Amino acid sequence: MDEQGMDEHGTCGHHAHEDRTQNAGTHGAHDHGACAHGPARAGDLVARAERLAQARGLQFTALRRRTLEVVAEEGRPLGAYDIAERLSVPGKRVAAVSVYRALDFLTEHGLVHRIASRNAFVPCEHGHGAGESAVFLICRRCGNVDETTSAEIERSLDRTLAQAGFKPASRIVEIEGECGACQGKAEAE
Amino acid sequence: MDEQGMDEHGTCGHHAHEDRTQNAGTHGAHDHGACAHGPARAGDLVARAERLAQARGLQFTALRRRTLEVVAEEGRPLGAYDIAERLSVPGKRVAAVSVYRALDFLTEHGLVHRIASRNAFVPCEHGHGAGESAVFLICRRCGNVDETTSAEIERSLDRTLAQAGFKPASRIVEIEGECGACQGKAEAE
DNA sequence: GTCCGGCCTGTTACAGTGTAACGCTCGGCG
């Protein structure tokens, strides 16, 4: 189709429809506020997704890519309905249910993460190998989410689980509090 | 108040009705399946709540108590609407919004916990002191939730948080997988 | 070529989760 016209250099990735072909690159300067490291890495994530799809024979479709781009460009966790809205253009609405399906794909392959305590989604900030799980630091004040990992935490958890005779399949670790930047701001008040 | 008398072994506690007064007794064998340690501890939790309310000058009202009892008697995590339904009787419906308020109170004071990945609530299985946070082991097959703590995990987390300059306020650790009992069942298949 | 089956997406409809706002009642207090 033809809905579009706003890409400039970049191709912020709309243009859905060439169905299954994906061109890469593109950076897209959107001016989202408070975007700490969003857009800079968005291209990287898309590139990673393309490599991954290639390697595993997956279909990294236009909708999935656009969804990934939207999530990656925003610095904060986004709800599925927010994503749907950002993906929609006057003539062409994207239904939330489609976004959910795209998000299912993306989370399944480790490209985005779901923040259970917020019902929202964030881009994966660093491809973790295998079962290496993430720790999310969610700031109460600015809403930013930082993703990190810790082999030490992983080990402690494994020990506790083994002791309980529990076989883990997925792990959720979400810490809510104040990020470093906001602690500074708090003092200034 | 006069509502009490239901500890001991018995007291499965259902039959809530009479508005604010609740007489106990009733044991009501409901046969909730797979109720591992639910009803046995329900009385303990209520007792703890009463001590806590006494100590802090809080109002442990009938609705809050009945809500706590319902959560404690069920072995599995319950949704707010499920709780509302269990609290309702033909003549008198309890709205979910009231349950949410009661749950706010109960979670605030550490009597129940919210399982973020399930949008459900479980009784606290052991009064943790101060900032000691819990680890929830959620079984995929039977749905049971086990609560445990680990000073080791706590320390690892603290180290990671300090390193990131993040000031934690609340922690969520939820592991989904297979509990010991269900692993046995799985082999039997 | 045509047909078929899978995968993805659009669309509708609905279930489940959570909160805002308003008004009432009750108990304590001046």
Added chain:
DNA sequence: CGCCGAGCGTTACACTGTAACAGGCCGGAC
């Protein structure tokens, strides 16, 4: 007595998530 705050009932609404069905596009079988 009236005032006030906390708890609760009620309504209405927003947000989150899924089921079910239909259409399009592909690749492989015939």
